[in-house]
Amino acid sequence: MNYPVPQVWSFLTENGKLKQWFPELSLAELVEGGAVKFDMGDGSYEEMTLLEVKPSSVLEYTWDRDRVRFELYPTAEGCRLLLIEKITRITDHTPRDLAGWHVCLDVISALLDGRELESRKAEWEKRYAQYREAVSAIG
Structure with missing residues (x-):
């Protein structure tokens, strides 16, 4: 991506920007052990757990039985965004x-x-x- 790490990180971690690309998700608190909330659309929420938070570098949380991990790496042009989903089944x-x-x-x-x-x-x-x-x- 031709954008600096802080700009891309903000789309992963700031609720206002997060809602623009995944309206059902919100972060309660950006700390390991914090909650990621998924709005089920019926007034209920499913809570997932933040497993790893390294500011401007790593964001990983549970996704049902799986894990979703975002990694950001600075490059000369901006940054590389890597998404890894660890699928158990x-x-x-x-x-x-x-x-x-x-x-x-x-x-x-x-x-x-x-x-x-x-x-x-x-x-x-x-x-x-x-x-x-x-x-x-x-x-």
């Missing part, structure tokens, strides 16, 4: 999650560029087909 939902995370990264990139994706749903459907195929090839 592949399910029918796995390709959906992977496609969703892919689109989330596309949205962050677009927001940093000052633009919007034409259709998140269309992007997700395209990615879902690719990930469904990839997961079935390994599973």
Whole structure:
């Protein structure tokens, strides 16, 4: 990404910016052991736990039985954003999650560029087909 680490980090950790690319998520407190809240849309929340927080470098939290980890590395052009999902068990939902995370990264990139994706749903459907195929090839 052609943006400095602090700018990209803010999209991962500041609730106002987080809502722009993943409206259901919010951070209660940015500390290890803190909560990441997922709004289920029915008035209830699922709480996930922040497992690792290294400011401007690492953000990792539980995701059901899995883990989601963001790593930021400074580069001459800005930074490299790496998303790692540690999957404990592949399910029918796995390709959906992977496609969703892919689109989330596309949205962050677009927001940093000052633009919007034409259709998140269309992007997700395209990615879902690719990930469904990839997961079935390994599973």
